[in-house]
Amino acid sequence: MTTGSPPAPPVALGTARSRWLLLATVLASGMAFLDATAVNVALPAIGADLDASLAALQWTVTGYTLALAALVLLGGSLGDRHGRRRVFLLGVGWFAAASLVCGIAATPGQLVAARVLQGVGAALLTPGSLSLIQASFRPADRGRAIGLWSAFAGIAGLVGPFLGGVLVDAGSWRLVFLLNVPLAVLVLAVAGRQVPESRAGGPAGRFDVLGAVLGALALGAVTYALITAGEDPVRADVLAAAVAGLLAGVGFVLHERRTSHPLLPPGLFARRAFTGANLATFAVYAGLGGSSLFLVLQLQTVLGYDATAAGAALLPSIALVTLLSPTAGALATRVGPRLPMTVGPLLTAAGTLYLAGADAGTPYLAGILPGSLLQGLGMATTVAPLTATVLAAAPDELTGVASGVNNTVARAAQLLAVATLPVAVGLTGADYARPEVFGAGYPVAMTVCAALFVLGGAASWALVRGDVLRA
Structure with a gap:
């Protein structure tokens, strides 16, 4: 029977240990986020190089997300029971090995299989990154720490399309995956020496x-x-x-x-804030997954951007996420998460509707930039309070499971959006490369995504109380 280790002293924000902890968790999560978003902008190059159909490209995205969504609950539970740092490090190493296999894949089938393996590694590392922060930081510092994690890990997700475009245009789509290997080595070196171990107290029980x-x-x-x-x-x-x-x-x-x-204690969903935050997560991340996929393909297929330009078109929102996520996390601790979790998705919806009008000949400054900035502002306002609410609504001994649930909800939402939207708007086969066909389905898909963001804001307003983050 495994019992919990004596807890390490709480980590204060601003100390050397807090900086090492944030560096390791941000780098690992950022590696997974960067890879997920960079792959989107590389899809046309992958399709051309490997002669892949639209279904194969969808599976390149959803194979990863599927494995992550299906197994992240187990990853969170393993961390709670057997050591969050131990499982986190296992996930980082696994992710790196799978990334190497992705980088040398010779057929669409090999790439999809390797992406599934990547998702397994991500399922082990992703819940650990957040549960390590929740378990290690002082309660008064958790909101801001989660905000910093959201900002810097979010940068990786947002910079992914640009970096992916640069790597595709300057070298090969394979570099998008191979870049993960040195990043993972750095994470292993830092976390193995500097990050404190934590686990839930009490008996470990058996696995579900x-x-x-x-x-x-x-x-x-x-x-x-x-x-x-x-x-x-x-x-x-x-x-x-x-x-x-x-x-x-x-x-x-x-x-x-x-x-x-x-594996998923039903009692967690008896907590109104936990249920509300996860409903908001599902709606927001479904909208984000669908709009991200369609926007980068629209920029390349219809507007004629190359991969680098398509990625660069989204860069201005990075500044907003970087500057505002820590503030949003701290603000949510002081005034409650309900308001930012309501306003943020509505701003993102407005940006998505604006971007739905982008078509052949649309100028960047007038037609793309405003929508991208609104999306960035909305997500910066939403993510840190949402994540903090999910973790605060769960008992301390279930932070890994709570993080796993929220990650499962987010990835499942993205998975279903990527799988459903192309079919819903009538796209099949190689339609992603046919401007007249893809351009007709694009505004419909973006409008659906905007509606999903609105639903996320409504769920937050209806179900999340303002005092849930009070220690």
Whole structure:
């Protein structure tokens, strides 16, 4: 039986230990975020080099997200029970090895398989990065620490399209993946020496293997059905996958309610703030995943940007995220998360609607920049308070599970948006490379994404109390 280690003294923001802790967690999370967003801008180059169909490109994105969404709950639970730093380091090493395989893939199938392995590594490192912050920092410093994590890790996600474009145009799309290897080595060196270990107190219990299997099957089967439905919605394998996914989802819910050691404790969702924050997460990240995919493809396919220019078009929002995320986290601690979690998604929706008008001949300064800035302002206002609310609403011994739940919700939302939106607007096969076809579906998809952001703000206003972050 494994018992919790005596807790290390709380870390104060501004100390040397806090800087090492933030450096390791930001670099690791940033590595995963950068990779996820950089891949979007590299999709046309991957498609041309590997002769990939639209479905194969979708699986290049969703294979990673699927594995992450399906296994991140297990990753959070492993960290809580057996050491958050230990599982975090395992995830970083795994992610680096899978990135190397992605970089040398010779066929679409090999790339998709390697991306799935990348997602497994991300599922181990991602919840650990946040749970280490929640477990290590003083309660008074957690909001600002999470804001700093959001800002700097978010930079990696936002700079991903630009850096990906530079790497694609200057060298090869393969460099997008190979860049992760030296970054991971740096994270391992810092975290292995400087980051304190933490785990939940009390007995470790046994793992919910059946819950993990059912959850992964539900997500995988439904995603397969959604992606392949565009080719033939009544094909036997599509229908079988849809039915299997729905049955596995029902089985997962029933099993988690009955087992004595659930992977996802149902009691967490009895907490109104936890449920509200995760509903907002689902809506916001579905909108973000769909709008990001469609925008970078619209810039290249319809507006004629090269990969570098498409990535650079999104760079101005980085400054807003960098400057405002720490402030938003600190502000949410003082006045409550409800207002920023409501206003932020509405600002993001406004930016997305603005960008929905981008078409051939649209000037950057008048047609792209304002929408990008509004999106950046909205996400900077939203992410830190949302993340802090999820962690604060859960018991301290379940911070890894809470982080895993929120990451599962976010990645599943992005996965479903990427899988569903192209089919919903009538795109299949190689339509991503046909300007007249892709351009017709783009404004519809962006409008749907804007509506999702609005739903996220509404969920926050209705379900998140203003005092949830008070220590």
